[in-house]
Structure formats: C-alpha cells, structure tokens
Amino acid sequence: MRRAGVAVVAGMLALALAGCVGIPTAGGVNDGAIINDQDSPEFVPLPSDPIPGSSQQQILIDFMQAVSAPQGGYSVAKKYLTTEFAQTWNPDASAIIRVGGLQIDQLDARTVSYTISSRASVNELGQYQEERETSEQPLTFVFAQEKGEWRISQAADGIVLSQSAFNVAFREQALYFFDPSYAFLVPDVRWFPSRQTASNRVVTALLSGPSSWLQQAVTTAFPDATTLGEIAADASGTTVDLSTEALTSTPQDRDRMRQQLVATLGTPNVSLTVRGLELATPDATGNRAVVNPTVDSAVLVGANGTAFGLDGGTGVTPITGLSDQVVAAGATAADLSSDRQSVAFLGAGGVVFVALAGDDKATVIDDRPDLTVPAVDPFRFIWSAQRSSAASLATFDLSGDVHEIQSGLPADASIVSMDVSRDGARLLLLLTTPVGPRLIVAGIIRQDNVPIKLGEPIELPVGAEPPLDATWVDNKTVATVASDEAGALITAFEIGGPSISLGRVQGAVAIVGGNGGTDGLRVLASDGNVWRPRGSEGWVATGITATFLATKQ
Incomplete structure (x- = not known):
C-alpha cells in the first residue's frame, strides 16, 4: 500500500x-x-x-x-x-x-x-x-x-x-400524520436535498407513510397505494395531483388529506386533483387537527408545600378545583391535564394520586413502592411506573382502573423521567441502564384511545453523564439535564434531527417545556431558583422560586 x-x-x-x-x-x-x-x-x-x-x-x-x-x-x-x-x-x-x-x-x-x-x-x-x-x-x-x-x-x-x-x-421537512383520534397532527421529521423537485419527494414520502417507529401510533388519511402525479404551485396556492386510488376516499378523508398536505408543505391553500380533474374537498373549518399544542406561558410550580399553581413572576395563582387537593396530599411532583380538569402527582409516601376538579380530596391510584413521577395524556390516562424497573409501566384511567400495556421495556432499566407528548402519540423516557443512560421516544399504540402497547423506540444520542431529567420542548424536540464536572448540561434533541447544547445551569435538577421552542424551557436549580434561556446571555434567573416544577400537558 x-x-x-x-x-x-x-x-x-x-x-x-x-x-x-x-x-x-x-x-x-x-x-x-x-x-x-x-x-x-x-x-x-x-x-x-x-x-x-x-x-x-x-x-x-x-x-x-x-x-x-x-x-x-x-x-x-x-x-x-x-x-x-x-x-x-x-x-x-x-x-x-x-x-x-x-x-x-x-x-x-x-x-x-x-x-x-x-x-x-x-x-x-x-x-x-x-x-x-x-x-x-x-x-x-x-x-x-x-x-x-x-x-x-x-x-x-x-x-x-x-x-x-x-x-x-x-433542508429539514416534517411530514405530518394524524394521531388515531384525528385531533392532532404528529410530525415525522425528514431531510431532503434542496432542489426544485424537493416538494415532489416530500409528498411522495408522505404518501409512503410514517417512519417504522411511528407506525400504528399514527395514521394517514390517504388511501393505500395512492401515488403522486405532479405538484403545481402558483400565486393562488398549490395543486397536488394524485392517482385514482384517491377517488375511493370519503369527503371527510379528503379534508384530512388536505390538512396533512397543508401542514407538510407549509402552505395554507392546497387543492387536490386526480389525473388533472378537481377532487371535491370540503373545508373542515373548526374541526382541524392541532399541529403543535401550546400551554399557558406561566410556570406551573409547587412551592414549599403550601402552594401549587401558575407563576408568571408575580406569585402563584391556584388552579381552581385542583390546587387545594394537590397541596393537601403533600405533592412533590405533578403533571396537569390540558383541560385543567385533572392532575396526577407524586404525593406523601411516594404514591401516585389523581385530583379531579370538583372533588374534595385526591385519590390514590398507584401505591406500588418506589414510583417515578407520573405523566398524563390528552385522553385522560395516567402513566405510572416504579423507578427501578421500566418494565413495570402501567396506565390508569381516572377511576383508578389499571390498563396493562405491552411496553417491551427492559426490567433492568431504571426510569429517571417519563413524559407523554402533548399530542398523546409518543412517550419520552430517560433511563439508566447497565450500559449507561438511554433517551428513547416510543410511539403509543392505542385502541379506542386506550394505550395498549409501545412501538419500537427511537434512540436519541444522549451522553454518558448522569441523567437528571427530560422534557418535551415542542412537538418534535426534547431536552435533557445531565450532571457533569462543569455543572449541569442542558441539551436539546430533535427527533429525527441533530442535537445541540444549550449551555449549563449550575445546580440544575429539573426541566420543563413551555411554548416557543427552547425559549420556553424552564430549569429548576437545587436552591429553588427557576432559570430560563435568554439569547446570547445564556441562562438567566426568572425571579421565580419553587420546590418543584410541574408539567403542563
């Protein structure tokens, strides 16, 4: 040589x-x-x-x-x-x-x-x-x-x-598929060459279906075997020509097909044709799926065992019908439902409670030992597991009835944190295992909205540093806190994209998402101060103090 x-x-x-x-x-x-x-x-x-x-x-x-x-x-x-x-x-x-x-x-x-x-x-x-x-x-x-x-x-x-x-x-391109309830559009991030025919490849990929890890967790409105003819765009909008399989779709399906295309192509005006002839498509104004659910901008906190509610910097505002129950049960961590009608939390004695708006007292729904912080989903199910065994994962309805789920998670993996995406289609898990930390996202497979199984997870390249917490940033990004010699490192991971370091917060112990991507992140330090990112200044104190940060669905 x-x-x-x-x-x-x-x-x-x-x-x-x-x-x-x-x-x-x-x-x-x-x-x-x-x-x-x-x-x-x-x-x-x-x-x-x-x-x-x-x-x-x-x-x-x-x-x-x-x-x-x-x-x-x-x-x-x-x-x-x-x-x-x-x-x-x-x-x-x-x-x-x-x-x-x-x-x-x-x-x-x-x-x-x-x-x-x-x-x-x-x-x-x-x-x-x-x-x-x-x-x-x-x-x-x-x-x-x-x-x-x-x-x-x-x-x-x-x-x-x-x-x-x-x-x-x-260029990055999110393909959008429906969750099984058709209430949300779920992104499947892809990357395609930047060329004039890029939109053709994007729509062809959309018609081919979701990535394998999302299959069964999401669905598409396009009939099987539908293919793309051509795409034409002008000042009035975009026309997508489809094969004759599209003729078998119902009016509702056609509207959903258009919703997928609007979200995927990023253009508000999309018309459907089949071999050049217009495909009559109703407009489901008022019934459109949510693309990236938002939450209240204020931070949800627990404070010194005496308060639970939203804090925008001027003090804690209780959540009507829920806060008193959470405080009375000695909450140490919590997850609030999107409709603010229920909250699951880890309470005194380390058991999982659920509080329902209008009730006088929170109810224990999981009293197994060594429980991790519970998570709630948009369909009113509570996710709970023992820290020491990821295989112990189970879901509960608000009545306390348990619903076993086939998770496929290893028994020798411990759960650091667990969070359901706001669209209810994916579960984020931060684990410790005998071979090091794992950060995984799995599709949630449901039957009549009941979680029955997790799909094959996608692995994100989390580092070897001791993991502390993880959260959803938005509908396609998650973030972690990990301890290292220089402090606590915050890292964002795009699901289907690159990871990026967000800097360090000394003494960070917990992280929650909000709105506006990484700008909406809030980090709790061990001294009780809550921090937020602010451009070139890095992380700055918000002036808010808390005992714990709670998740808002």
Whole structure:
C-alpha cells in the first residue's frame, strides 16, 4: 500500500479551490490528503466540471465538492463518473455528514480510499440518524480512464458532505400524520436535498407513510397505494395531483388529506386533483387537527408545600378545583391535564394520586413502592411506573382502573423521567441502564384511545453523564439535564434531527417545556431558583422560586 503524499495532494487542493466560486455560509471547508476543517469562515465551493488532465485524487476531491449541489439530479457530480457508473449510482441512497478532517490514500494504481469521521447520516427515506460518538469511516473509490481522463467507475451509493455543505444542500421537512383520534397532527421529521423537485419527494414520502417507529401510533388519511402525479404551485396556492386510488376516499378523508398536505408543505391553500380533474374537498373549518399544542406561558410550580399553581413572576395563582387537593396530599411532583380538569402527582409516601376538579380530596391510584413521577395524556390516562424497573409501566384511567400495556421495556432499566407528548402519540423516557443512560421516544399504540402497547423506540444520542431529567420542548424536540464536572448540561434533541447544547445551569435538577421552542424551557436549580434561556446571555434567573416544577400537558 502506498500513502499519498500530504503536501502533494494538499497542493492540488489549493489549486482546485483557487479556481472555484463559492457560497459563504458559516465556518471553513478544506478537503485534501490530511485536512482539518477550519472554524471560520465557512465556505462551500460551487461545483464545476472536471478539469482535463486531473489525477484520480483531484477527481475525487472535485467530486466531493460537486455532490454538494443536488440540482439537476446531481448532474455536475455525475460528470466525474464513468458513463456506465453514472447510470446506476444513486446519490439519494444516503448522505454521510463528516466532521473535522479527512484523509485520502492511494491504495493501488486505480483505487483510492477516502477516510472520514462522522457522527450523523441521512438514509434514502430522509431519516436523520445521529450517533453518540464519532466514528471513522473508510470509503473506497475505483477509477477507470474514459476518453483519456480519469473517472470514478465504482463507489458506494450515496454522498458525503461536510456539516456546512449539508446545511446548504439539505433542508429539514416534517411530514405530518394524524394521531388515531384525528385531533392532532404528529410530525415525522425528514431531510431532503434542496432542489426544485424537493416538494415532489416530500409528498411522495408522505404518501409512503410514517417512519417504522411511528407506525400504528399514527395514521394517514390517504388511501393505500395512492401515488403522486405532479405538484403545481402558483400565486393562488398549490395543486397536488394524485392517482385514482384517491377517488375511493370519503369527503371527510379528503379534508384530512388536505390538512396533512397543508401542514407538510407549509402552505395554507392546497387543492387536490386526480389525473388533472378537481377532487371535491370540503373545508373542515373548526374541526382541524392541532399541529403543535401550546400551554399557558406561566410556570406551573409547587412551592414549599403550601402552594401549587401558575407563576408568571408575580406569585402563584391556584388552579381552581385542583390546587387545594394537590397541596393537601403533600405533592412533590405533578403533571396537569390540558383541560385543567385533572392532575396526577407524586404525593406523601411516594404514591401516585389523581385530583379531579370538583372533588374534595385526591385519590390514590398507584401505591406500588418506589414510583417515578407520573405523566398524563390528552385522553385522560395516567402513566405510572416504579423507578427501578421500566418494565413495570402501567396506565390508569381516572377511576383508578389499571390498563396493562405491552411496553417491551427492559426490567433492568431504571426510569429517571417519563413524559407523554402533548399530542398523546409518543412517550419520552430517560433511563439508566447497565450500559449507561438511554433517551428513547416510543410511539403509543392505542385502541379506542386506550394505550395498549409501545412501538419500537427511537434512540436519541444522549451522553454518558448522569441523567437528571427530560422534557418535551415542542412537538418534535426534547431536552435533557445531565450532571457533569462543569455543572449541569442542558441539551436539546430533535427527533429525527441533530442535537445541540444549550449551555449549563449550575445546580440544575429539573426541566420543563413551555411554548416557543427552547425559549420556553424552564430549569429548576437545587436552591429553588427557576432559570430560563435568554439569547446570547445564556441562562438567566426568572425571579421565580419553587420546590418543584410541574408539567403542563
């Protein structure tokens, strides 16, 4: 094996970049034999055709720049391939996002390896996967001469992009599906190349159904086997042409189909046609599904065992019919229903209570030992489990009747926190296990709104630091608090997207979501102070103090 000379290839790269026009974005990109990305300024070269007389390594370097342009079906990138290989190479099979530098090695007279470090990738369905740790990935490229010029003749399907190039070449897109009650639209986040036909791929993905982990937890209004004809957009709105399967839909289904398209495409005016003929669709004004449920902006707190209610900074306002019951039962943690008619809470003795508006006294519904903080869902079910065994998860109705659920959770995993999404379609669990922390989101499978099973969970790349708490940020993002040597780290995880550090709050012990994405987060410190994020200032004190923060459904 012969390793390519660093100076030689780096010099070739410099010559290549010198003749490139580029788009500025936000940090630096340098591809070469052993090249490290610079932090600033970020620069994504615009692709150009192959330069006559280029070596194999130069062709590879320029090809890697060309794949950052998906326009025309990666037409420029395909010019770096042999005519035969260009017919079969599938750039949409995957996108590997590289971090840091890369290394190019000449393996033999016609083979070059391209070794990168990566932590995230996007598959052919547009599903983003981020790993906990960065791993090294060697890729092999075989070359052949065509008309006297080197071209790539063999390589894996898919593309490799720096983070900066990925940010330009791909865009995030949420596909929306209904929960089984049709009261909510649930997002399924995907990533697609930014090109003129992107909306076609988005709607095609919507018609293909949800990601596997959401199947059975959500549903679609489109009849089976419905396919896309074409999409036309003008100043008056967007027209989506569907196959004849759409003719079997009921008027109500058609309205729901339109609701899914409106939410997914982000446009208010969508018309449906079948083979160019309008598909009559009623407008369900007043019965539209909720996309991202909101809550009261004030923080829900428990204070010194004497108060429970909403605090916007001027003191605690009790919740009529509930607060007195919560305080009387010695609550230490709570979850309030969206209609404010019930609250589940952990009370004196560590048992789970439910308080109903209009009752005089809260009722014990789960008296097993070592219970975690309960969660409520929009369908008036209470979720409860023993901390030491995730497999002990059960749900209760407001009468106290237990409903067993097939969770598939491991008995040797302990629950740190548990929260149901506001749409009731997903369960967030922060666990400790023998191999370290796990942060998972599972689809909730229901029968007549009763939870009966959890779907196969999706794993989020939580770190190894001791976990303290987790919460829903909005309908597609969650956040955690974890203890580390520098304090308590707050991290946001997009479900189907990247994670991002939100900084630290010294002594943080709990976190709850609100409105407005991460701006709505509130963090409780061990000294009782409640903190919130404020742009470049980081985390600032709200002036509110509490014994515990409660969740608002």
